[in-house]
Amino acid sequence: MSVLSKTETDVQKVxxxxxxxxxxxxxxxxxxxxxxxxxxxxEKEIDxxxxxxxxTITAENTAQSFKxxxxxxxxxxxxxxxxxxxxxERVDTAGIKAANRNGLLILTLPKREEVKPRRIAITAG
Amino acid sequence: MRxxxxxxxxxxxxxxxxxxxxxxxxFNTEWRARTGKFPRVNVWESDKGLVLEAxxxxxxxxxxxxxxxxxxxxxKGEKEQPNRSNSEFQRSFNLPFELDKENIKATTKNGxxxxxxxxRDGAAEKRKIAIEQL
Numbered sequence: 001m002s003v004l005s006k007t008e009t010d011v012q013k014v015x016x017x018x019x020x021x022x023x024x025x026x027x028x029x030x031x032x033x034x035x036x037x038x039x040x041x042x043e044k045e046i047d048x049x050x051x052x053x054x055x056t057i058t059a060e061n062t063a064q065s066f067k068x069x070x071x072x073x074x075x076x077x078x079x080x081x082x083x084x085x086x087x088x089e090r091v092d093t094a095g096i097k098a099a100n101r102n103g104l105l106i107l108t109l110p111k112r113e114e115v116k117p118r119r120i121a122i123t124a125g
Numbered sequence: 126m127r128x129x130x131x132x133x134x135x136x137x138x139x140x141x142x143x144x145x146x147x148x149x150x151x152f153n154t155e156w157r158a159r160t161g162k163f164p165r166v167n168v169w170e171s172d173k174g175l176v177l178e179a180x181x182x183x184x185x186x187x188x189x190x191x192x193x194x195x196x197x198x199x200x201k202g203e204k205e206q207p208n209r210s211n212s213e214f215q216r217s218f219n220l221p222f223e224l225d226k227e228n229i230k231a232t233t234k235n236g237x238x239x240x241x242x243x244x245r246d247g248a249a250e251k252r253k254i255a256i257e258q259l
Contacts, residue, residue: 022159022182024206039182039236064239066176069169075158076167076180103182103236 016060021081030116032091034107038081043100048107050093056084057105090115161204161212164238168218174243175220182236191231191240196220198242 022037040061047058059081095110158165169176183204190201199217223245231240
């Protein structure tokens with residue numbers, strides 16, 4: 001996109017403050033779960049990219065506005081959420097799944113087959 | 126304007142009052158919100174009533190409770206946290222007018238709760254009181 005064709009909203013988005021979202025990681029037997037809090041962000045505004053082993057999340061929240069009302073207490077700023085994660089070798093990047101629920105982005109990062117715990121059968125000699 | 130909204134049930138109240146003397150937002154609401162114990166809000170006001178938005182990402186709408194007692198509005202909820210015990214939060218607002226309890230509407234979308242509360246009819250009207258001379 002050239003500079004000249006940018007609309008006013010594009011420019012406003014560029015000027016947003018960048019914030020690292022609240023994120024939690026948990027490990028399960030078969031996968032890792034990455035939970036990212038993105039309140040006020042609709043599915044379309046979430047941008048997930050994977051470059052080699054770096055997973056980048058960028059998202060912008062949308063502020064609501066109400067006609068004829070004036071804002072008297074403002075605690076929620078319009079921001080750009082941004083977080084990047086270096087995924088370990090154990091993660092199977094092809095099988096990453098993402099879901100969006102209650103303002104949470106939930107990523108399931110499956111482990112590669114060869115690192116999953118397995119039982120070794122013993123054959124009687 | 127914001128003073129009345131923060132008076133009840135706010136564990137940060139004395140701290141807030143202290144900080145009001147500073148010319149800048151020293152410990153802002155952002156890091157409080159990060160703990161999950163203090164949902165951030167935007168409050169919109171008009172003659173018709175009030176709209177309150179709260180960030181409640183990760184809170185199951187079933188476990189979210191909005192209640193009104195006289196002119197106090199309370200938000201309560203429980204946040205799911207994987208591998209940790211759920212964290213509960215509660216925040217109350219002392220509103221400057223009486224509420225029409227019957228017509229409160231609350232919706233959630235993308236982790237943001239929006240509560241719209243109309244004023245009670247006639248509550249906004251000012252009344253002049255005659256002073257009798259004895």
